[in-house]
Amino acid sequence: MQAIPWGEHLVQLERFGRLFPVSCYFVREDDGLTLVDTGLSGNAARILDAARALGAPIRRLALTHPHADHAGSLDALHAALPDAEVLLSGRDARIVRGDRSLDPAEPQAPLRGSWPHLTTPPTRELRDGDRVGSLQVIATPGHTPGSLSFFDLRDGSLLVGDALQTRAGLAVAETKRKSQ
Numbered sequence: 001m002q003a004i005p006w007g008e009h010l011v012q013l014e015r016f017g018r019l020f021p022v023s024c025y026f027v028r029e030d031d032g033l034t035l036v037d038t039g040l041s042g043n044a045a046r047i048l049d050a051a052r053a054l055g056a057p058i059r060r061l062a063l064t065h066p067h068a069d070h071a072g073s074l075d076a077l078h079a080a081l082p083d084a085e086v087l088l089s090g091r092d093a094r095i096v097r098g099d100r101s102l103d104p105a106e107p108q109a110p111l112r113g114s115w116p117h118l119t120t121p122p123t124r125e126l127r128d129g130d131r132v133g134s135l136q137v138i139a140t141p142g143h144t145p146g147s148l149s150f151f152d153l154r155d156g157s158l159l160v161g162d163a164l165q166t167r168a169g170l171a172v173a174e175t176k177r178k179s180q
């Protein structure tokens with residue numbers, strides 16, 4: 001797993017999956033690290049090694065959304081780090097619990113993407129405006145009904161999960177673009 005630092009507070013962890021690279025992120029805080037997303041399953045040992053290399057404990061496991069390429073290693077990390085907070089949007093937590101119904105105000109389209117079976121319940125359900133350490137929670141529904149972005153108030157970094165895509169140019173999720 002490649003660790004790529006971005007400024008003082010952010011470290012990108014990138015691993016190539018079957019089709020495309022999948023990233024998760026460490027955000028440094030005074031008490032340790034917040035992990036934003038966990039990547040695919042099978043990442044837990046690699047992520048724990050990366051934290052050890054940074055010399056900081058993982059205090060929080062936060063998800064932009066619980067698709068398989070973002071939450072795939074959540075259960076394994078929770079087993080290894082039972083005291084770490086588990087943070088997920090309340091809206092997507094409802095889906096993880098098995099309720100796939102849509103609210104009247106939401107687009108009435110079937111849920112997209114791969115939703116793994118997760119056994120780890122959130123210790124806190126997030127909503128727009130909440131804080132996770134130095135990160136402000138911003139609701140960015142669309143890719144999933146409860147998708148979240150995390151804005152680092154210290155340096156303006158923004159972690160958006162799949163709300164935006166960069167393949168063949170920056171675009172809002174689900175916009176179809178052809179590679180050149």
Ligand SMILES: [Zn+2]
Nearest residue numbers: 067113143162
């Ligand atoms: Zn996704």
